[in-house]
Amino acid sequence: MSTSEEQSGREHPSTTDDRRLTITVSGCSEELPAELRRVARRTLRAAGFGCGRLDIAVVGEAEMRRQHERWTGETAATDVLSFDLRDKPETGRVDGQLVACKSVARRRARSRGTDWRGELLLYVVHGCLHLCGYDDDDVEAAALMHRREDEILTLLGWGPVFSRGPSRRADGGRARRGGRT
Numbered sequence: 001m002s003t004s005e006e007q008s009g010r011e012h013p014s015t016t017d018d019r020r021l022t023i024t025v026s027g028c029s030e031e032l033p034a035e036l037r038r039v040a041r042r043t044l045r046a047a048g049f050g051c052g053r054l055d056i057a058v059v060g061e062a063e064m065r066r067q068h069e070r071w072t073g074e075t076a077a078t079d080v081l082s083f084d085l086r087d088k089p090e091t092g093r094v095d096g097q098l099v100a101c102k103s104v105a106r107r108r109a110r111s112r113g114t115d116w117r118g119e120l121l122l123y124v125v126h127g128c129l130h131l132c133g134y135d136d137d138d139v140e141a142a143a144l145m146h147r148r149e150d151e152i153l154t155l156l157g158w159g160p161v162f163s164r165g166p167s168r169r170a171d172g173g174r175a176r177r178g179g180r181t
Helices: 032-046 061-072 102-112 116-131 139-155
Strands: 002-004 021-026 051-059 080-084 093-101
Touching: 021 032, 032 051, 032 116, 032 139, 051 061, 051 116, 061 080, 061 093, 061 102, 080 116, 093 102, 093 116, 102 116, 116 139
Parallel strands: 021 051, 051 093
Antiparallel strands: 002 021, 080 093
16 A cells, blocks of 8 residues: 555645655555655755655565666665656756665664664665765765765654664665666
């Protein structure tokens, strides 16, 4: 079942104006979709992206393996994939999809001794930052990106998540549709 802002009484995206930021979440239940939307919205707005659309899918390990192989050629499950769907970059507008893996979040949180929900939120922040132009291709850029992740999660009451434990893979598990860089 998809949980979205539209289901909570807001207008359907096709009837909204161009200044609205619509975020939908699928693949999880209870209070988590609202928290995922809150974290994504804060991350995007902090980077100057105040309108557009973001779809977040929370998937299991098998689906993440399929998606990771499809878009990057790698067969292992990863934490998050980011897809920038814009035809051309527009200042302040996002059009993207994130695929975040709940199984990887649970496993990594266990190894860090942290809450898996905070780990999953970290993946959403990470994916949103990629959509906003952040990258982690080199050590310096990765350090900046990870500091920003922890800053955002701390502002939202989760505290630093990335810096609490072992880092993720250097590529952050991201992919971009259409070969965009």
